[in-house]
Amino acid sequence: MHASATFSRRKDHIVVAGRLRASWPLECQRCLEPMQVEIDEPYELVFVDSEEESRALPDVFDPVVLDENGQMHLVDLFEDELILHVPNIPRHEEGSDCQRFAREHGVIDEATVGDPDEASADSPKKSPFDVLKDLNLH
Helix, strand or coil: CEEEEEEEEECCEEEEEEEEEEEEEEECCCCCCEEEEEEEEEEEEEEECCHHHHHHCCCCCEEEECCCCCCCCHHHHHHHHHHHHCCCCCCCCCCCHHHHHHHHCCCCCHHHHCCCCCCCCCCCCCCCCHHHHHCCCC
């Protein structure tokens, strides 16, 4: 992880702004293979002394409430910011082998990820449960 930070003052508040860069190993939720998620995001945080003060700030500010000693834990701060940028459902990029595998095995179909102009309006939608009809459950 790489983090840059610049501290400044806006009116009565201390502001920290910078950029977070990290690469996280995650598991693709489509093919269950390992993948790297690259995070490169700017951030801007405003330090406040209480929850009340944070609610009084305009919505454009992202407040960080300082502890009873007027401090905060830098590692926790960056960890929280990184977690906000991790995708809820990590998946390989469009056009990857993962997506080709999913198409071949009926996990996704061309109509849901392909060019909408190429998808025929007359073709019936394939149900994700169609693969179950061939199972012998007895």
